[in-house]
Amino acid sequence: MQPFRTVTGIAAPLLRANIDTDMIIPVQRLVGASRDGLGPYGFERFRYLADGSDNPEFPLNRKAFRTAPILLAGENFGCGSSREGAVWTLMGMGLRCVIAPSFGDIFHNNCFQNGLLPVRLPEALIRRIAEAVEASPGNARVTVDLERQEVITPWGEAVPFAVDARKKQAMLEGLDEIALTKQRAEEIAAWQARDRAARPWAWDSVS
Amino acid sequence: MARTLFDKIWDSHVVADLGEGWSLLHIDRVLLHDLSGARALREVAERGHALARPDLVFATPDHAVSTAPGRTAETFAGGAATLHGLRQRARETGIRLFDLGQPGNGIVHVMAPELAIVLPGLTLVCGDSHTCTNGGVGALAFGVGASELTHVLATQTLMQRRPRNLRLRYEGRLGAGVTAKDMILAAIGRYGTAAGTGFAVEYAGSAVRALPLEARLTLCNLSIEMGAKMGMVAPDDTSFEYLAGRRFAPRGAQWEAALAAWRALPSDPDAHFDVEHSLDASAIAPQITWGNSPEQVVAVTDPVPQPRHAGDRAALDYMGLEAGRPIAGTKVDWVFIGSCTNSRLSDLREAAAVLGARRVAPGVTAWVVPGSEQVKRDAEAEGLHARFQAAGFEWREPGCSLCVAANGETVPSGARCVSTSNRNFVGRQGTGARTHLASPAMAAAAALTGAIADVRSLG
Ligand code: SF4
Numbered sequence: 226m227q228p229f230r231t232v233t234g235i236a237a238p239l240l241r242a243n244i245d246t247d248m249i250i251p252v253q254r255l256v257g258a259s260r261d262g263l264g265p266y267g268f269e270r271f272r273y274l275a276d277g278s279d280n281p282e283f284p285l286n287r288k289a290f291r292t293a294p295i296l297l298a299g300e301n302f303g304c305g306s307s308r309e310g311a312v313w314t315l316m317g318m319g320l321r322c323v324i325a326p327s328f329g330d331i332f333h334n335n336c337f338q339n340g341l342l343p344v345r346l347p348e349a350l351i352r353r354i355a356e357a358v359e360a361s362p363g364n365a366r367v368t369v370d371l372e373r374q375e376v377i378t379p380w381g382e383a384v385p386f387a388v389d390a391r392k393k394q395a396m397l398e399g400l401d402e403i404a405l406t407k408q409r410a411e412e413i414a415a416w417q418a419r420d421r422a423a424r425p426w427a428w429d430s431v432s
Numbered sequence: 433m434a435r436t437l438f439d440k441i442w443d444s445h446v447v448a449d450l451g452e453g454w455s456l457l458h459i460d461r462v463l464l465h466d467l468s469g470a471r472a473l474r475e476v477a478e479r480g481h482a483l484a485r486p487d488l489v490f491a492t493p494d495h496a497v498s499t500a501p502g503r504t505a506e507t508f509a510g511g512a513a514t515l516h517g518l519r520q521r522a523r524e525t526g527i528r529l530f531d532l533g534q535p536g537n538g539i540v541h542v543m544a545p546e547l548a549i550v551l552p553g554l555t556l557v558c559g560d561s562h563t564c565t566n567g568g569v570g571a572l573a574f575g576v577g578a579s580e581l582t583h584v585l586a587t588q589t590l591m592q593r594r595p596r597n598l599r600l601r602y603e604g605r606l607g608a609g610v611t612a613k614d615m616i617l618a619a620i621g622r623y624g625t626a627a628g629t630g631f632a633v634e635y636a637g638s639a640v641r642a643l644p645l646e647a648r649l650t651l652c653n654l655s656i657e658m659g660a661k662m663g664m665v666a667p668d669d670t671s672f673e674y675l676a677g678r679r680f681a682p683r684g685a686q687w688e689a690a691l692a693a694w695r696a697l698p699s700d701p702d703a704h705f706d707v708e709h710s711l712d713a714s715a716i717a718p719q720i721t722w723g724n725s726p727e728q729v730v731a732v733t734d735p736v737p738q739p740r741h742a743g744d745r746a747a748l749d750y751m752g753l754e755a756g757r758p759i760a761g762t763k764v765d766w767v768f769i770g771s772c773t774n775s776r777l778s779d780l781r782e783a784a785a786v787l788g789a790r791r792v793a794p795g796v797t798a799w800v801v802p803g804s805e806q807v808k809r810d811a812e813a814e815g816l817h818a819r820f821q822a823a824g825f826e827w828r829e830p831g832c833s834l835c836v837a838a839n840g841e842t843v844p845s846g847a848r849c850v851s852t853s854n855r856n857f858v859g860r861q862g863t864g865a866r867t868h869l870a871s872p873a874m875a876a877a878a879a880l881t882g883a884i885a886d887v888r889s890l891g
């Protein structure tokens with residue numbers, strides 16, 4: 226996992242609610258694909274016109290927002306399919322942080338597995354940040370500091386955000402969770418032996 | 433202390449308490465499908481791990497395979513390499529693969545209960561958000577992403593933060609023509625697509641107790657559409673009768689021991705739920721979605737609602753609908769009966785019962801895609817396929833098909849499809865396709881009339 230500490234840059238507004246992972250990356254792009262190289266297909270049904278050219282109405286196509294590392298989104302961002310490809314796609318587009326009022330559960334977990342920071346802020350505040358960004362496209366900057374759990378708005382206010390302590394630590398350090406869990410191999414084996422004695426039916430039925 | 437069904441299963445699977453609400457949970461069963469499964473097996477190998485317990489891992493190709501009659505692995509060329517990869521990894525690792533044409537093959541959330549791979553009180557994961565379907569037998573089942581799936585395959589455990597408990601009660605009796613699909617769509621319409629975020633949902637109440645097991649699977653299937661990773665129904669005699677004698681169900685003395693354990697699973701009478709909702713089952717009418725989120729849903733007797741915000745307007749525009757007009761009577765081009773929501777034998781029976789001697793309306797393309805090889809065989813044994821075919825439906829091979837459009841099967845751009853699946857997202861059934869979610873009976877009614885129709889008015 227790519228560690229995350231802090232990011233400063235342009236925040237691109239995409240405030241529509243219920244942006245699902247099918248919208249972020251259509252499933253056809255994931256059949257047989259590797260996790261790298263998905264960036265160009267991000268939001269493709271919205272980002273391109275029928276002839277393949279850029280849709281000028283799509284916010285991330287605007288010059289000021291093309292290289293934004295932060296996305297401002299609407300509620301329930303990343304709902305729907307569990308495809309982790311949605312996170313790989315957003316990172317492939319250069320994003321490191323998504324700020325939304327709420328997130329789909331599985332997407333939220335997937336973010337932390339890869340180093341894309343999901344930040345929950347109140348909807349009204351996200352709207353204000355979006356307005357500030359629109360007032361000065363390309364100049365208004367936002368900072369997201371995971372260590373301090375703060376978003377610095379374009380007008381310089383430091384707004385705290387909540388993050389699960391365990392996930393925060395894993396993200397700051399870019400932890401390998403499998404390696405961590407494998408250190409508990411004996412505990413796992415002991416649990417399995419106990420459980421097999423207590424619930425033989427759960428084991429013997431498939432062996 | 434009084435505990436919920438969810439609490440009991442969670443607590444009994446904690447290998448280590450990691451603090452602050454986190455646990456290392458044991459995962460009793462892992463399901464793999466061709467898309468996420470093949471990738472995760474490769475990832476485990478590339479990272480130098482072995483599978484922790486290949487005997488607890490079960491795989492089936494469903495997403496990226498053609499469902500055309502007579503299909504092979506190559507019929508949908510785009511998925512062939514993925515399927516070959518899955519076959520090869522299955523051979524190398526010794527996991528059980530239920531391949532095309534074999535009993536056991538099918539949509540992953542259809543085959544797992546069918547084979548009793550999932551049992552009450554077990555924990556189960558799959559790299560697929562609709563894994564919550566399996567909660568219908570009283571298991572703790574949820575979808576995970578690729579990284580978490582890799583973690584489970586390599587360790588047979590998963591680090592999870594305990595969700596909160598939400599109970600959704602349905603009291604009263606369902607009306608004629610109203611199904612589990614309508615029950616859950618009505619709840620999503622009322623409470624919204626984020627109502628379950630951060631919760632494990634338990635469906636309860638007299639109307640849920642009265643549901644056959646397959647209908648409980650349908651109910652749990654759409655938990656994720658309400659935001660909840662996990663949805664479950666307490667196991668009871670209905671569940672035990674369904675599971676008894678299935679391929680991986682316990683037998684003999686172990687069956688008796690399992691039954692004793694399962695009877696202790698239901699939530700204690702005074703168990704605490706963080707949130708409780710209650711719905712009157714008798715007031716639910718057949719539902720149909722009008723937009724691009726499952727919460728954009730109405731009773732089929734209602735008009736298309738007035739837009740409340742820009743998202744609603746975008747959905748009306750995409751769907752080609754006008755607010756204020758009755759949704760019934762909207763012309764349809766396609767009908768799809770299938771998906772892990774509604775492709776089991778009981779679903780096909782319900783749809784076939786609506787047909788009578790009538791035929792699919794001219795200009796409508798109608799497909800039935802059974803959820804598994806077993807469903808297909810059982811349906812054929814009782815002649816359902818012949819009834820569908822006589823009415824003008826195509827009878828196909830099992831798979832995800834038009835639910836996901838990852839297999840070369842798509843609804844054409846601009847075409848309107850009544851679908852028994854679970855997602856009406858923009859482009860879900862193909863670029864530009866317009867999806868209306870409904871029950872199998874409602875889908876059959878739409879096929880016969882060539883328009884969205886109230887199944888109760890067909891007679
Ligand atoms: S039928 Fe649809 S929702 Fe179900 S597993 Fe397949 S693609 Fe997913």
